[in-house]
Amino acid sequence: MSTDVMISASGLTKTFGSVRALDKVTFEVNRGEVVGFLGPNGAGKSTTMRILTCFISPSAGSAQVHGHDVFDDPLGVRRVIGYLPQRAPLYGDMSVREYLAFAAEIRGLDEANFNKRLTRVIEVCGLAQSLDKQISHLSHGYRQRVGLGQALIHDPPILILDEPTSDLDPNEKAEVLKYIKEIGKDRTILLSTHNLAEVEEACARAIIVSKGRVVADGALDEIRSKTGNVRYMVTVDEKNAESGHTAPKANELSSALAALPGAMKVKEHPTDENAHKFELAGPEGKDLRAEIFRMMVQKGWTLLELRRDAQSLDTVFRELTRGDERLDRGRPVQDDDDNDASKDKE
Amino acid sequence: MSPMMTIAKREFRSYFDSPLAYVVMCLTFLLLGLAIFLYGGFWQIDRASLRLLFEFTPVGLSILVVPVVTMRLIAEERRSGTLEMLITLPVNDSDVIMGKFLGALGLVLTLVVATALYPLAMFWYPWNLGPLDSGPIWAGYVGLVLFSAASVAIGLLVSTVTESQAVAFFVTFFVLLVLWFAEAAATRVSGDLGTTLNFICFQSRLEGFTRGLIDSRDVIFFLSVTAVALVTAFRALERRKWS
Numbered sequence: 049m050s051t052d053v054m055i056s057a058s059g060l061t062k063t064f065g066s067v068r069a070l071d072k073v074t075f076e077v078n079r080g081e082v083v084g085f086l087g088p089n090g091a092g093k094s095t096t097m098r099i100l101t102c103f104i105s106p107s108a109g110s111a112q113v114h115g116h117d118v119f120d121d122p123l124g125v126r127r128v129i130g131y132l133p134q135r136a137p138l139y140g141d142m143s144v145r146e147y148l149a150f151a152a153e154i155r156g157l158d159e160a161n162f163n164k165r166l167t168r169v170i171e172v173c174g175l176a177q178s179l180d181k182q183i184s185h186l187s188h189g190y191r192q193r194v195g196l197g198q199a200l201i202h203d204p205p206i207l208i209l210d211e212p213t214s215d216l217d218p219n220e221k222a223e224v225l226k227y228i229k230e231i232g233k234d235r236t237i238l239l240s241t242h243n244l245a246e247v248e249e250a251c252a253r254a255i256i257v258s259k260g261r262v263v264a265d266g267a268l269d270e271i272r273s274k275t276g277n278v279r280y281m282v283t284v285d286e287k288n289a290e291s292g293h294t295a296p297k298a299n300e301l302s303s304a305l306a307a308l309p310g311a312m313k314v315k316e317h318p319t320d321e322n323a324h325k326f327e328l329a330g331p332e333g334k335d336l337r338a339e340i341f342r343m344m345v346q347k348g349w350t351l352l353e354l355r356r357d358a359q360s361l362d363t364v365f366r367e368l369t370r371g372d373e374r375l376d377r378g379r380p381v382q383d384d385d386d387n388d389a390s391k392d393k394e
Numbered sequence: 395m396s397p398m399m400t401i402a403k404r405e406f407r408s409y410f411d412s413p414l415a416y417v418v419m420c421l422t423f424l425l426l427g428l429a430i431f432l433y434g435g436f437w438q439i440d441r442a443s444l445r446l447l448f449e450f451t452p453v454g455l456s457i458l459v460v461p462v463v464t465m466r467l468i469a470e471e472r473r474s475g476t477l478e479m480l481i482t483l484p485v486n487d488s489d490v491i492m493g494k495f496l497g498a499l500g501l502v503l504t505l506v507v508a509t510a511l512y513p514l515a516m517f518w519y520p521w522n523l524g525p526l527d528s529g530p531i532w533a534g535y536v537g538l539v540l541f542s543a544a545s546v547a548i549g550l551l552v553s554t555v556t557e558s559q560a561v562a563f564f565v566t567f568f569v570l571l572v573l574w575f576a577e578a579a580a581t582r583v584s585g586d587l588g589t590t591l592n593f594i595c596f597q598s599r600l601e602g603f604t605r606g607l608i609d610s611r612d613v614i615f616f617l618s619v620t621a622v623a624l625v626t627a628f629r630a631l632e633r634r635k636w637s
Contacts, residue, residue, distance in 0.1 A: 103478055105636060123485075123486070133475060134475075137475030137478065139408070151483060153400045
């Protein structure tokens with residue numbers, strides 16, 4: 049294994065009774081990467097993280113963290129990671145300082161080292177004001193920060209954060225993301241979430257899981273282009289047109305766009321009463337902007353805005369994970385599973 | 395300090411962060427005092443003996459103290475999710491079990507040691523009710539320590555297999571009650587069941603200690619119960635990995 053691979057999971061499978069929560073999950077995370085681990089609720093994100101932190105064991109497959117095997121050397125794994133479980137479960141009866149001291153003591157930090165790290169953690173996680181407050185009296189956002197603090201107290205090279213921003217209000221979310229970006233400058237971070245905006249803000253790479261399988265893994269741009277579509281946003285004046293022409297009605301504009309060569313799907317977006325806004329999906333290899341422009345000129349319509357971008361991550365995510373809402377994840381274990389491994393993989 | 399001792403220390407201190415420890419201690423002392431001096435007939439015996447103390451203390455421990463002290467040990471951590479946080483620190487599952495055990499036993503033993511105030515106050519200072527035979531007292535305390543260890547280990551085991559504190563409380567309460575009164579039940583049944591009940595009865599196992607007799611069979615019995623309960627609790631905690 050190359051020394052630059054910090055986390056490596058290979059064929060991780062986990063079954064709970066007759067339900068398959070993870071299905072041959074394979075991925076690697078390299079040194080210095082901040083990777084978003086994306087998926088709908090219940091797709092297997094937490095299960096994967098619990099396996100990587102040796103809280104539970106996989107039914108099949110293997111994983112190494114910083115070269116330590118999760119089966120053979122769980123203590124080695126836990127020493128090199130900082131882990132923040134979902135909803136930051138902390139001992140409410142302790143103060144922030146006591147809690148951090150407790151985590152540091154278990155991790156074997158001596159007094160001097162602890163004090164040095166504490167200063168840094170307070171600074172990075174913004175805990176100065178709440179250091180002596182009891183944890184049960186803190187807001188959820190602050191608890192999340194304390195959770196981050198305990199994960200950082202021993203200066204680990206790898207951080208595993210399970211939905212660090214769930215249940216936070218937008219301000220708290222932005223703050224926690226800020227801290228994560230700050231921390232991620234010199235660390236490897238695997239960050240799970242079902243919120244795409246967060247991934248776009250904090251991560252350069254994403255792994256998307258759905259129904260216990262990896263359905264996409266790569267740089268965000270790569271994933272965006274995954275469905276092979278390009279999106280055009282077209283905004284046309286609804287009231288005014290060139291002299292001698294009439295401004296288009298919504299259905300006129302829609303059918304005109306749909307008639308363009310290569311146009312795949314047309315969808316109206318809500319706007320104010322002065323303009324029509326349409327989203328047009330086109331093929332990846334071809335640029336439709338010129339055609340759209342010429343069509344507008346020919347019809348005498350007033351083009352207010354034309355923008356081309358790759359599919360939004362949001363759309364890709366929904367397409368890749370469609371069907372999860374039917375709650376059919378965890379299909380029953382079947383005997384022929386080994387045969388369809390290659391078919392399953394994207 | 396080893397992770398095990400760090401966990402034990404946190405557990406022990408956390409009892410004093412809530413009113414729980416204080417309430418349990420006060421109640422126990424109150425009930426123990428009432429039981430020994432008001433209803434137990436301490437004054438009627440008219441002897442400088444504290445047998446009653448060693449007869450009532452284990453009952454109090456069984457039905458009140460140990461179930462209350464152990465019910466939350468693992469069950470509460472499991473319910474609130476802090477177990478995941480604790481176990482993913484670099485600790486072995488055995489550190490968690492032993493740390494929790496020592497923390498809870500620490501509190502129970504604090505209470506046991508505190509009961510020594512009775513003999514000290516009555517036969518030494520401020521009252522000196524007469525010369526006291528200290529042998530049975532020492533032996534009685536050895537018995538109480540062993541009994542406490544076994545009971546706490548059983549409570550810990552129960553707390554490990556459930557997520558609900560209430561369930562843990564009632565199951566521990568019931569199990570300890572059965573173990574305490576097993577001998578009484580044994581007199582009504584014959585054969586192997588009767589022999590078994592006699593064998594596992596905590597009350598009869600403690601009787602020797604109360605009389606000042608430390609029998610190695612009883613010592614080994616309590617130590618074995620403790621060890622078996624702890625190992626089973628360890629296995630039960632480990633089972634989460636595979637379920």
